[in-house]
Amino acid sequence: MTMTSTGPTAPYALARFRDGDSVALGVVAGDRIRAISADELGADDLNAFLARGDWERVAVAAEQADGWMPLADVTLTAPVQPRQVLQAGANYREHVIELVAAGLTQNTDRTPEEAREFAATMMDDRAANGEPYFFIGLPACVVGDDVPLALPAYSQVHDWELELAVVIGREAFQVSRENALDHIAGYTIVNDITTRDLVFRKDMKEIGTDWYRSKNAPGFLPTGPFLVPAEFVDGGGLAVTLELNGEVKQDGHTSDLLFGIAALISGASETMPLLPGDLLLTGSPPGNGQHWKRFLRDGDVMTGTIEGLGTQTVRCVAP
Template identity: 75%
Template sequence: MTSHPQLDNRFALARFRDGDTVRLGLVAGASIRPLTADDLGAEDLNAFLATGDWDRIAALADSDGPWRPLDEVELTAPVEPRQVLQTGANYREHVIELVASGLSANPDTNLEEARDLAARMMDERRENGAPYFFIGLPACVVGDDVPLVLPAVSDTHDWELELAVVIGRETFRVSRDEALDHVAGYTIVNDISTREFTFRKDMKEIGSDWYRSKNSPGFLPTGPFLVPAPLVDGSSVDVRLELNGEVKQDANTSDLLFDIPALISAASQTHPLLPGDLLLTGSPAGNGQHWKRFLKGGDVMTGSIAGLGTQVVRCVAEETA
């Protein structure tokens, strides 16, 4: 069982294992209590998120009830999305590093010149470009109670700790100004990728193969908490990942090229976003590809986002016949 530190916010939702079932719970401090449909005023989690009635939950957080120590339960993924949207190349400094490394390979361009050019390119993209989305499988969403099994077909499995938006009421072709009205809350997602499968080798013209790269079982460790939107300023939260106690990612969402309202608005132009869906905001710098060090059995990733708690993912190598 993963031991989670006390929630560093007033209250949140979580899902926990109760025998062979999973129940929804309310977390406050170091305690948790189960939530019923009557408590929610809705038939299930996604139906509640569509209403956004956080005042109802806040009242329960301050009340007596069947509270129990958080460490006595096993938490799992706090959401049940029907759709998962992932955002690529969305941290300005991260993308500048990637672009500059390619530009500086030109003997006529030094690293400083390459960084300046890359920075201008990113600022132009932010002003006149659009976010880059791809889709993941909801079946890959798991809690950190599930070990991350590293498929034996590759040794290039990588981490990407990200702030994830949890959609509230249905969102279709919403304006940027109205986008935040459709956010129910936020959670943590580690968007695992198998790097060698990201680009097709048999037909490079096709480009990215996100299905094979990002959709192995358990490749979206999520949670442990779903924190209400009114309690989180998603525009400026610290994102930090440690691998075996060593800091690998350390950034702030203020560095996003396209901020959360821009992402929601752009994503909703193509297809409705549904209550409970996840919209990942992108990975900051510091992935394994940068460090030239990929995941292996026995590794422990500790990911934290300010106000959203801490996620601990343990890696195991896949057993082969």
């Protein structure tokens, strides 16, 4: 996978890049990047910085005159090092309505219009009275531009799901929705790759979904390339677009989230503390490969853009 990037629109952001055999943390401003030291950051590492959230230090580093390199000249890695990855399922209203309505029209006498109305009522009731649905991803799947997306040979139905990801700042444990946004450090882009024929167990259907096997192969969470501070992002007002080989496949908006970002953080933190640097994926809008009956192949190029967060380009290769 190679991620080329259109930079974020914020005045500054963070990224991680290859520096010889090691990885350096950098501040990004426009089309430039410079390494930011622990002294400048006021913390020994990225997660320690995110726990404190002193973004003024990054702003000062972005004003320095020396040390800058063209962004195009560096190899970016994932901008975060999460200890936990939580993912929200079935969280775009229009997407879920489409899925439910399609099932209803196949299994009942409802017209498409009646099925959509019934599904919309279900989703509105879920948003008002239900709870977010979470599952867990493996942090080892979080990768940057130095790891190719090798499509596993055990399936031919690997799919894309572009998502807005929340990066946790101050630890969040059993926080209210009213206070949840105070625990966000920033936002980044994640493409949640999914092997469709492994989502549901075939040997014992009563077990239900198998998120481990369907979503946790190497490289299945391409992330970044930037970590954009929360103060510059309206998480509920962002366009989310994915192109496959130049053709738009997903074209959504985070205003369509069934459970907003505050509700997701609050719900996820009820069970386990969310730690600085952790990722919380918010769900994917309509238009994945399952919808188009077109799945990933060797040579495919996915270009994912989220408004204000930049662009990632993921290149698929055979195993």
